[in-house]
Amino acid sequence: MSNANPLLIVEDDLALQKQIKWSLDRFESVTAHDRESALLALRRHQPAVVTMDLGLPPDPDSVSEGFKLLEQMLDVDPNVKVIVLTGQNDQAHALRAVAMGAYDFLAKPFDPEVLGLTIERAFRLAELQAENRRLQALHHPDAMAGLVTRDPEMLRIARTIERVAGADATVLLLGESGTGKEVLAQGLHAASKRGGRFVAINCAAIPENLLESELFGYEKGAFTGAAKTTPGKIETAHNGTLMLDEIGDLPHSLQAKLLRFLQERTIERLGGRQEIPVDVRVVCATHQDLKSLIREGRFREDLYYRLAEIVIEIPPLRARVGDAVLLAHALLRRFAQEQRRGALAFGEDAIRAIELHPWPGNVRELLNAVKRASIMAEGERITAEDLGLPPPPTASGETAEQGDLDLRTVREAAERHAVVAALARANGNIVRASEILGISRPTLYDLMKRLAIK
DSSP: OOOOOOEEEEEOHHHHHHHHHHHHHOOEEESSSSSHHHHHHHHHOSSSEEEEESTTOTTHHHHHHHHHHHHHHHHHHTTEEEEEETOOOOHHHHHHHHHHTEEEEEEEOHHHHHHHHHHHHHHHHHHHHHHHHHHHHHSSSOTTTTTOOOEEEHHHHHHHHHHHSSSSSOOOEEOTTTTHHHHHHHHHHSSOOOOOOOOEEEETOOOOOHHHHHOOOTTTTSSSOOOOOOHHHHHHTTTEEEETTTTTGGGGHHHHHHHHHHOEEEEBBOOOOOOOEOOOOOEEEEEEEEEHHHTSSSOHHHHHHHTTTEEEOOOGGGSSHHHHHHHHHHHHHHHHHHHTTOOEEHHHHHHHHHOOOOOTHHHHHHHHHHHHHHHOOOEEEEEETTOOOOOOOTTTTTTTEEEEEEOHHHHHHHHHHHHEEEEEEEEOHHHHHHHTTTTTHHHHHHHHHTTTTT
C-alpha cells in the first residue's frame, strides 16, 4: 500500500522497530529511534500517520520524552495521526496521550493485524480531512485574490485576514500610504459571508461640513439643497462592509457620533429622528499613529479601542523582499494588455533599479511608474530611464543581472542568519536550536564550523 505521505515508526528498540516495519510492509514507512530523529523525519517526510512508543531515550523507562515528542509533533503538524503504543499497565498514560491529541493507542504486545487496521483507518481519516480542507478552500474566497506577494509577512497577514473574515470584529489596518490597505479590506469583505456591498469612504478627502451627511445620510429638507432623502455610506453598506479610510483625519465632532453608531449599531440621518438599525462590518485604515493623536487630544481613546479590536500592521513595499519586482511584472502585463503592447518587458537595468529604489510611495508609486513607462517606452524593452529611476551601479567585472545575487553568497548569508537566530532563541542549546531549524545535531555542528559560528 503506497501513500503520498508515509508512515513514521518511532521506536528506540531497534529489533522491535525492525519487526514493526516488517509486519507493516504494505505501508511505505520511515523510522526514528528518539525524539530528535522523529522530529527531523516529521519535517522531512511529512508523514500522515505516526506510531510511537512513549518510552524514548535518554530515559526509556520514563514517558516524559514521549509526551514531549507528541506535543512537538502536533505543534509541527496538527493534522498528523499519532498512534501511541503503550505497556499493558499504562492505560492512564494512553488516555492522557489521546487527551493531548493522539489519534489512538494500542497496548504491547500488540496484534499486527489490529495495528495494521488502525493505521489504515488513520490514513483514510487523514485523506478525508485533507480533501475536506481542499473543498473548503475552494468554496471560501481567497483574501489573496487581489494581492500579489511572496513576502512571508504579507502572506501571514493575508492568512490573518482570512481567519478573521467570518467574525464581525472591527479591523484596523495600519500602514504607509499606498501599501494596499484597501486591497486587504476588499479581500476581508470577499472572504466574509456578507452579501451586502463593500463601501469605502476617505475621511480626509471630504470637507468636514459634508462628511457627516456622506456618512449618515440626510432627510429631505434637512438643509438647503436637500431636495430628497438620501441614505449615507453607513446605511448603503448594510449587510456588507464599510471601509473608513484615513480614520485619523475624522473630525473630532464626528468621532462621538461614530462611536455611538459602533456601540448601538443604529444611525440617525441628518434632520431625522428615527433610529435606523444597520448591520455592517467596519474596517478602518490610516497611515497615522493614532496613539500619538490620542496623546495630542485629536483622537478619542474610547473610539480607538472600539476600532482596534483586531489591528493589522502592513509593511511598506521596501520591506517586502522581492515584491517590488514581482508586482512590477504583474502591473506591466496588465498595462501592456490594456494598451495592446503585448511584447513589453523590463530590461535588466530596469529590474535592478526597481530592486534598489526605496519606493517611498509604496505600491501606488510603483503602479504610476510602470504605467508611465508602458506608455512612454519607445521600444519593447523598458529601461530604468523609462521608469524615471536612476540607472543601477554596476561593479567592475560584474554583469547587471548578477548584482548582489551570487547564489553562494546569498545562501551563506541566509544560513548564517538562521543559525544565529536559532541559537539565540535556544539560548545556546544545540539540541533545541537543531529542532528549531529542522536539522540534526551533527548537521548543525557542521554548519557552525563552516560558517565560523562559535
